[in-house]
Amino acid sequence: MPLLEISKVTHRFEGLCAVSDFNLVLKPHELIGIIGPNGAGKTTVFNLITGVYRATEGSIKLQGKDLVGMTPYQITRLGIARTFQNIRLFKELSVLDNVRIAHYGQIAYSPAEALLHIGRFRSEEKRITNQALDLLAIFKLDESANEKAKNLPYGLQRRLEIARALATEPTLLLLDEPAAGMNPNEIMQLMDFIRWIRKTFSVTIILIEHQMRLVMGICERLVVLDFGATIAQGLPAVIQENPKVMEAYLGQEVAS
Amino acid sequence: MSSIKTIYHNLLAKWHTLTGHKLFWPVFMAAGLAFCIAVDTFDFVDLYLQLILIYVGINIILTVSLNLINGYMGEFSVGHAGFMAVGAYVASLLTVHVCPAGAQNLFFPLAILTGGIVAALVGFLVAIPSFKTRGDYLAIVTLAFCMIVKSVLENIDAVGGPRGLLGMEKLTTLPWVFFWTALSVWVIRNLVYSNFGRGVLSIREDEIASDLMSVNTRQVKIIAFIVSSFFAGIAGGLFAHALQFINPRMFDILKSTDILIMVYLGGIGSISGSIIGAVIYTILLEVLRPIGIWRMVLMPLMLVLLMIYRPRGIMGMKEARMFTPLRDLVTEKLWRQKKKEATDATP
Numbered sequence: 032m033p034l035l036e037i038s039k040v041t042h043r044f045e046g047l048c049a050v051s052d053f054n055l056v057l058k059p060h061e062l063i064g065i066i067g068p069n070g071a072g073k074t075t076v077f078n079l080i081t082g083v084y085r086a087t088e089g090s091i092k093l094q095g096k097d098l099v100g101m102t103p104y105q106i107t108r109l110g111i112a113r114t115f116q117n118i119r120l121f122k123e124l125s126v127l128d129n130v131r132i133a134h135y136g137q138i139a140y141s142p143a144e145a146l147l148h149i150g151r152f153r154s155e156e157k158r159i160t161n162q163a164l165d166l167l168a169i170f171k172l173d174e175s176a177n178e179k180a181k182n183l184p185y186g187l188q189r190r191l192e193i194a195r196a197l198a199t200e201p202t203l204l205l206l207d208e209p210a211a212g213m214n215p216n217e218i219m220q221l222m223d224f225i226r227w228i229r230k231t232f233s234v235t236i237i238l239i240e241h242q243m244r245l246v247m248g249i250c251e252r253l254v255v256l257d258f259g260a261t262i263a264q265g266l267p268a269v270i271q272e273n274p275k276v277m278e279a280y281l282g283q284e285v286a287s
Numbered sequence: 288m289s290s291i292k293t294i295y296h297n298l299l300a301k302w303h304t305l306t307g308h309k310l311f312w313p314v315f316m317a318a319g320l321a322f323c324i325a326v327d328t329f330d331f332v333d334l335y336l337q338l339i340l341i342y343v344g345i346n347i348i349l350t351v352s353l354n355l356i357n358g359y360m361g362e363f364s365v366g367h368a369g370f371m372a373v374g375a376y377v378a379s380l381l382t383v384h385v386c387p388a389g390a391q392n393l394f395f396p397l398a399i400l401t402g403g404i405v406a407a408l409v410g411f412l413v414a415i416p417s418f419k420t421r422g423d424y425l426a427i428v429t430l431a432f433c434m435i436v437k438s439v440l441e442n443i444d445a446v447g448g449p450r451g452l453l454g455m456e457k458l459t460t461l462p463w464v465f466f467w468t469a470l471s472v473w474v475i476r477n478l479v480y481s482n483f484g485r486g487v488l489s490i491r492e493d494e495i496a497s498d499l500m501s502v503n504t505r506q507v508k509i510i511a512f513i514v515s516s517f518f519a520g521i522a523g524g525l526f527a528h529a530l531q532f533i534n535p536r537m538f539d540i541l542k543s544t545d546i547l548i549m550v551y552l553g554g555i556g557s558i559s560g561s562i563i564g565a566v567i568y569t570i571l572l573e574v575l576r577p578i579g580i581w582r583m584v585l586m587p588l589m590l591v592l593l594m595i596y597r598p599r600g601i602m603g604m605k606e607a608r609m610f611t612p613l614r615d616l617v618t619e620k621l622w623r624q625k626k627k628e629a630t631d632a633t634p
Contacts, residue, residue, distance in 0.1 A: 081499055107501040121492035123604060124485075127617065131482075132489045136501040138482045142510050145481035146474050148612070152481065159482075160616045168624060177617065199501050 040089035064250035112201035122181035133198035306609035344464035346565035352518035358555030361491030366429030372538035374520025378402035406520025414512035451534025459529035560602030
């Protein structure tokens with residue numbers, strides 16, 4: 032069974048068609064990329080999958096379960112986590128709390144137990160804190176666990192955002208422009224990092240990216256969007272040669 | 288200069304070890320309660336001073352509970368006086384009309400509790416529009432709520448209409464105020480340092496991201512509003528039985544503004560700040576009473592200065608260490624990890 036099945040999804044903002052007739056079938060453990068020029072509707076696809084927007088038409092199924100109409104937190108608990116194009120950490124909170132918040136759905140005590148700090152409260156807090164610190168240690172962020180997220184350098188903020196997304200224990204991870212603001216050297220490291228995440232946490236990954244170097248280097252399959260329409264889908268090497276894609280990126284050739 | 292600094296640091300360290308002791312809070316609470324009972328029975332403190340202490344307690348409850356919404360959750364609610372009115376009227380009606388004569392003292396805590404519960408139910412109803420609105424819009428919704436409560440009370444003759452309600456005995460004593468204040472501070476601190484409290488904070492930081500990180504924002508908002516309005520109702524009941532007279536005008540937007548001032552003076556998102564804000568504001572208002580109308584010039588002026596030099600209030604977003612529980616969970620684990628790494632590296 033496919034992990035994610037998006038069929039004929041269309042989304043309109045007041046007449047503007049942001050995404051039209053989008054189809055995608057994702058097998059477990061795939062790593063695919065969505066590319067396209069600015070304003071092509073890439074982030075809208077993520078927002079549709081995670082429930083920030085409700086698809087006007089079509090269906091999105093995760094392991095056979097229809098996601099359209101669910102709220103974002105329900106979808107996240109089913110196993111889809113994401114990062115954001117412009118980092119959206121909880122800036123004033125500590126690094127540790129950023130990760131602990133992502134464990135929200137996994138805590139088993141009731142509001143009454145929380146108000147009185149009784150019952151399962153202490154053991155659950157301990158479990159979650161240790162789990163969060165373990166995750167931070169894997170990402171080499173445990174040293175700054177008590178620091179405010181906004182005080183981290185840019186690169187570490189990106190890393191923290193991925194750690195936070197993984198704390199929700201996803202099966203599908205959506206990365207929105209993870210290489211934004213990185214130099215070629217850092218992009219090489221990021222490629223290894225993403226491969227490593229996929230292996231260690233056994234997640235399926237969709238990533239949105241502008242950086243061709245990154246996308247061509249690690250994606251097994253690509254979807255190219257332009258003005259909301261899917262103009263090409265397939266292997267990176269094939270996509271590169273596709274005239275439609277070149278046209279979308281470079282413009283039409285003038286007939287001589 | 289440096290010697291003063293070392294003395295200060297030594298004192299601070301001593302203070303932290305003292306407040307960090309596991310018997311500190313039980314002993315502090317027992318001593319406080321014993322003192323309040325002693326004052327109440329032997330009357331060795333001036334009655335005027337007692338009344339001020341009662342108001343300080345009530346204002347602490349109001350400030351801490353409003354801080355949950357305005358400080359920790361980052362919403363802007365101006366309807367706190369409305370919840371207070373609900374608690375005040377429910378508790379007063381119960382003690383005046385329902386309570387059998389002679390059982391007032393026994394019945395009083397129940398009446399206060401009922402006032403709080405009814406206020407919490409109303410808080411639940413106000414939470415629903417807050418799912419849709421934020422910031423300025425929520426301010427308008429809560430402002431409307433405050434006005435609705437006032438005009439409803441003014442138009443029901445059974446509760447005295449605009450003339451108000453009287454006939455309450457002076458049941459609000461110092462020990463009861465101490466008990467409810469301690470309870471509200473403790474419960475709200477517990478909430479803030481729990482999963483739900485982290486949810487509240489994440490809503491303030493970024494509501495959409497919080498939703499996408501599996502936080503059930505609806506549930507969090509409902510819990511925050513219920514707890515906040517519950518304690519506002521409790522404070523209302525205590526207020527009514529301290530003053531022995533209430534009318535709808537006491538609970539208008541100006542009362543809400545008073546509470547807002549205490550929140551922003553003490554500092555948003557801080558329990559210790561709320562306590563400091565409530566204490567300073569209440570006492571300052573009384574101390575400055577002799578200068579008459581100039582008080583109303585001086586206080587706002589101080590607020591303006593505060594907003595310029597400390598825009599987040601005295602303790603804004605900081606917390607005194609004595610109010611943060613569970614520190615051990617974090618520090619202990621970090622320490623263990625460091626130690627393990629060090630031993631791994633040696634051979």
